[in-house]
Amino acid sequence: MALYAISLGCFIALMLLVVSMEEGGENLSASSMSLTEAVVLLSQGVGFTAGSVVIGVMPLLLTLLLVALIAQCASKAGVGLLPWLSGLATWVACNLLWAGGTTVELHDPQPAVAAKTATIWTLGYLFAVMMRSPLPKRVITALAGHMPATVRHTLRLTGFVTAVLASALVLTGFVTSVVWIVRGWHGMTTLFTMTGMENGSRILTSIAACVWLPNLMGWAVSWILGAGFHIGDLGVFTMWGGQSAGLPPLPVFGLLPDAVPDERVRIVLQCLIPVTAAVVALVFMAVPGPLRLRIAKPDDSEGTRTVVRIMICHACALCAALILLVAGSCAWYALSDGSLGEHRLKDVGVDVMVSTQTTGRSLAFGFAGAWFVAAVVLAAVYGIHWIVGRQRLSRDASSASTGVAGGTAADDGPSDRPRRPRTIRSDTDLSKSEQPAQEEIDDSNESSD
Structure with missing residues (x-):
């Protein structure tokens, strides 16, 4: 809180001083403390009204820087249940002190201020836990194993x-x-x-x-x-x-x-x-x-x-x-x-x-x-x-069927000349045809004798 509030307060005091010197009129630097407290709360979602100026738009860049600062400090100090609870109580108490000490009109009551500031602290602490604590890695590994x-x-x-x-x-x-x-x-x-x-x-x-x-x-x-x-x-x-x-x-x-x-x-x-x-x-x-x-x-x-x-x-x-x-x-x-x-x-x-x-x-x-x-x-x-x-x-x-048909045609072999029918003679026919020849041979032998 000191790192954040002092840095922010110095810039606000410088800005108010320069504006007072250039524009003249009353010394605006006297209200730098009250405005710093209001801006610290504004960065956590608590709007305020200063005279005729109403600011209820949360500066998200300051909010991101604050969450990052909480995460960095918590990771260096050590994470755990007891540090979170003690830090939460201290953080909320400081912000409630800011809310009670500022002279500007806040848009939220005290319970809402406590809830919003507790949310910012918890969010930053969760980032610290994810950066430093081995528990999230163990949980992820156990879940991944199942x-x-x-x-x-x-x-x-x-x-x-x-x-x-x-x-x-x-x-x-x-x-x-x-x-x-x-x-x-x-x-x-x-x-x-x-x-x-x-x-x-x-x-x-x-x-x-x-x-x-x-x-x-x-x-x-x-x-x-x-x-x-x-x-x-x-x-x-x-x-x-x-x-x-x-x-x-x-x-x-x-x-x-x-x-x-x-x-x-x-x-x-x-x-x-x-x-x-x-x-x-x-x-x-x-x-x-x-x-x-x-x-x-x-x-x-x-x-x-x-x-x-x-x-x-x-x-x-x-x-x-x-x-x-x-x-x-x-x-x-x-x-x-x-x-x-x-x-x-x-x-x-x-x-x-x-x-x-x-x-x-x-x-x-x-x-x-x-x-x-x-x-x-x-x-x-x-x-x-x-x-x-x-x-x-x-x-x-189709290639296989064409090949089978072509092989059958090659075996049959188409011919240009007409074929005569074959006659198959049996052994009995052959013996009958050979008998006249044998008789002629016997006749020729007798005549020579």
Whole structure:
């Protein structure tokens, strides 16, 4: 808590000092302690109202840094049940002291503050347990030992697809936000000039606004998918329209995007997430491993059953990855929302249900397209192999029948001359034919005598 609060308090004191020096008026540095306490609570989900300024949008970058700091400190101090309980009690007590000592009006009562701060501490401690404790590895090893190999490979495929696509969504939101910043920098400079801010105030307030960059990235993902986002009742931003004329003159509002006039660009932007999901699914289905797509021969019944089983495992892995991604995006959208006022700026951010449905639909289209493409290709290759095999068998059968017919004709040997019928004489006929010859020989002998 000291590391976090002191670092944050020094920056806030510096920013307030520079703003007081450049803008004149009262000394704002006197309220740096109270504002630091409020921002520490704001990073854990507790909004506040300071005069006419209402801030209820949770700075997710500060929240991520705080969770990482808790995890790092807890991993170095040692993890266990007793350290978690003692740390939880100390952490909640410190935050309740901050809540009671600040002069700004908090939006949540004391029990809600305790619950939210306890959640942040527990989340950071869980990361420390996963980094340092051998218990999660033992549990995973024990579970893996009782699982079939197919289930283990399916779960591994689910984890890979989920991690890659979650990174792709974050990268898409970051790139889109950077494009907004580059394109809207002149609008932000114009608002700086309208409010009379000098260079030091511009730089420090711009750095301070970076703590809401993950929120802006979530809004950018919703904008890319076509759901858009809104700034209360004063502005609705989608690829088909952008309304910012009625917004208050906050410099950060100058970065919000305009409509995309080219229909082809809108179609390309909306197809980014589904195409990425399809490509990632196809790559992981074809990567070498136990669940790699393969071609079975038509006469290989065991290979055909294996291919069908692999396709079923792929479908289960993609469905599980879709559920995890939809749940994660829903949490991201919900945490990035908040309020900047009590009336027309009460709800700022995305429509969580609409954006979540749009995200799930886009990812489902990509996964389903990849799976059906793989199934069609396998079926086509299998059909081609089956047709070629049948043609080969019929060709061999016809060759065999032609060979047998040709051999019989060669033995008979067709002749051009007519054949005379053969007469078969018996031994009795032969003896009769030889008797006249013998009588002639006997007559000739008598005459010579």
